[in-house]
Amino acid sequence: MGHTANGRWEQASAESISAYAILRLLDTIARAYEQVPFYRWFYAAAGLDPARLRTLADVRRHVPFVTKADLLAFQDGQELAGLGRPGIRQFHLTSGTSGMGREIHVRDVRDIAALGTGGAYAYLWAGLEPGQRLLLTIPYGQTLAGPYFQASCQAAGLVPVNGFALDSEARVEALRAYRCAGLSATPSHLHRLTAVARRNGLEPAVELPSLRSIILSGEAYSLPWARDMQEFWGAQVHEGWGATQTLGVALATCPSGAVVEREGSVTRGTLHALDHRVFVEVLNGEGEQVEPGCRGEIVISTLRSFGTPCIRFRMGDEIRRDHRPKCACGMQLSRYEAGTLCRIDDMIKIRGMNVWPQAVDGAVLEMAGITDYRGSVYTDDDGREQVLLEVEATAGAYSPGLQDTLQRRVKAAIGVTPLVRVVPQGTIADPVGDSDGPFKVRRWRVRRVAQDRQP
Amino acid sequence: VTGAAVDLLTQEIERLSRAVQQCRALADAGPIDAPIVVNLLAYIDALVDELVNEMGPPHSSSP
Numbered sequence: 227m228g229h230t231a232n233g234r235w236e237q238a239s240a241e242s243i244s245a246y247a248i249l250r251l252l253d254t255i256a257r258a259y260e261q262v263p264f265y266r267w268f269y270a271a272a273g274l275d276p277a278r279l280r281t282l283a284d285v286r287r288h289v290p291f292v293t294k295a296d297l298l299a300f301q302d303g304q305e306l307a308g309l310g311r312p313g314i315r316q317f318h319l320t321s322g323t324s325g326m327g328r329e330i331h332v333r334d335v336r337d338i339a340a341l342g343t344g345g346a347y348a349y350l351w352a353g354l355e356p357g358q359r360l361l362l363t364i365p366y367g368q369t370l371a372g373p374y375f376q377a378s379c380q381a382a383g384l385v386p387v388n389g390f391a392l393d394s395e396a397r398v399e400a401l402r403a404y405r406c407a408g409l410s411a412t413p414s415h416l417h418r419l420t421a422v423a424r425r426n427g428l429e430p431a432v433e434l435p436s437l438r439s440i441i442l443s444g445e446a447y448s449l450p451w452a453r454d455m456q457e458f459w460g461a462q463v464h465e466g467w468g469a470t471q472t473l474g475v476a477l478a479t480c481p482s483g484a485v486v487e488r489e490g491s492v493t494r495g496t497l498h499a500l501d502h503r504v505f506v507e508v509l510n511g512e513g514e515q516v517e518p519g520c521r522g523e524i525v526i527s528t529l530r531s532f533g534t535p536c537i538r539f540r541m542g543d544e545i546r547r548d549h550r551p552k553c554a555c556g557m558q559l560s561r562y563e564a565g566t567l568c569r570i571d572d573m574i575k576i577r578g579m580n581v582w583p584q585a586v587d588g589a590v591l592e593m594a595g596i597t598d599y600r601g602s603v604y605t606d607d608d609g610r611e612q613v614l615l616e617v618e619a620t621a622g623a624y625s626p627g628l629q630d631t632l633q634r635r636v637k638a639a640i641g642v643t644p645l646v647r648v649v650p651q652g653t654i655a656d657p658v659g660d661s662d663g664p665f666k667v668r669r670w671r672v673r674r675v676a677q678d679r680q681p
Numbered sequence: 682v683t684g685a686a687v688d689l690l691t692q693e694i695e696r697l698s699r700a701v702q703q704c705r706a707l708a709d710a711g712p713i714d715a716p717i718v719v720n721l722l723a724y725i726d727a728l729v730d731e732l733v734n735e736m737g738p739p740h741s742s743s744p
Binding site for chain 2: 336530
């Protein structure tokens with residue numbers, strides 16, 4: 227183990243980690259039932275008495291999964307979703323617009339004290355050291371991201387460089403000017419920064435000698451792409467995964483990084499779960515834990531979250547369990563393959579925002595005279611992530627201001643301004659249906675460079 | 682956990698003991714409205730809880 231965050235857990239045996247996590251899980255379920263109105267309602271409806279749970283097998287047999295729809299259904303009947311509960315000190319909305327609504331996660335002082343610990347593991351395992359500077363690029367709003375990144379820097383002893391409001395050129399300049407040791411970005415945004423740096427003739431080895439780690443989050447990426455990034459920037463690529471529901475990072479790559487080169491071969495690195503903070507299950511369609519090497523949906527139970535704990539919450543993300551018998555770092559924390567995390571449903575990540583196509587459907591198709599549209603997300607020649615909407619309109623609906631109106635409506639719905647091209651009625655081909663399950667129109671196509679090159 | 686960490690924790694406990702004595706003396710002198718003190722104490726309590734979780738379960742040499 228090269229860089230350490232907390233040897234207590236890094237050196238613990240798998241048995242002791244598991245025993246501790248299960249105890250905490252049982253305690254969390256009992257506490258949530260007593261103290262959190264959602265679980266009082268949800269478990270009562272399911273006929274669950276948490277006092278009767280004794281083992282992990284009991285939990286798996288009796289504790290129902292929670293989904294976004296469950297949280298939203300409860301929110302609907304509550305004034306401000308528990309914001310008025312005593313002791314609440316912050317609240318965070320899930321990002322983007324699903325068309326279903328945004329979850330409200332309330333936080334008490336214990337959540338605030340715990341907010342940065344998970345992220346600190348990611349940063350310290352990435353080799354960053356107290357006092358060093360980390361460039362942050364994710365927006366600070368009412369989502370968890372802003373407070374989480376600040377708290378993670380504090381927990382790791384890092385100095386945040388807040389690049390939220392900077393454009394890509396200025397962010398690259400901030401890396402140089404503040405001699406940043408780390409950069410936190412989505413794969414798509416790293417691709418954009420790389421294009422800007424290359425266009426400007428930047429030589430990271432000469433001009434960014436302090437940069438040692440890039441921490442990716444939010445999207446899948448290919449192994450060759452990650453290796454290219456590592457070579458260009460002269461910095462080790464790492465990954466962290468977390469969400470509003472997990473109160474920050476739940477999985478992070480160990481000091482070996484996201485790309486492991488050993489004895490002439492290149493493989494994906496290992497994400498380790500912070501098992502003493504979040505209980506992670508990776509389940510197949512029947513709700514059973516998948517075998518190592520197989521993909522499944524991530525189901526999480528927070529062990530350090532108090533205002534809105536998430537217990538057996540179906541994330542809608544899938545990941546591959548690590549197929550290797552052990553990790554070279556020696557840690558016994560549970561293992562997953564870096565870069566394999568992606569969405570199960572049709573949510574698309576656009577510029578770091580979660581976007582569900584149905585939100586765009588509403589903004590576009592509810593306009594009179596609009597008959598259909600196709601959306602695409604792609605990386606332009608300058609490395610920018612772009613959204614193009616080709617919108618089919620009747621002759622009567624066409625007007626010189628139509629493009630602007632559509633841009634404004636979509637921006638208001640999803641927070642991202644698209645490029646819009648209006649085409650005559652009949653131009654767009656019939657919609658493509660889902661081959662399995664209920665018919666669902668496939669209007670979207672995603673072509674990103676960071677994900678295109680498969681290993 | 683290193684000896685230095687234990688030393689630091691011991692120092693913090695001693696500082697908190699002194700703070701408790703001050704609070705008692707103030708309380709004896711009459712009620713004082715101090716939401717800042719209450720909020721800071723709640724945060725200290727939450728931090729201690731977080732610290733205990735990161736150190737593993739009590740009465741055990743390893744987690």
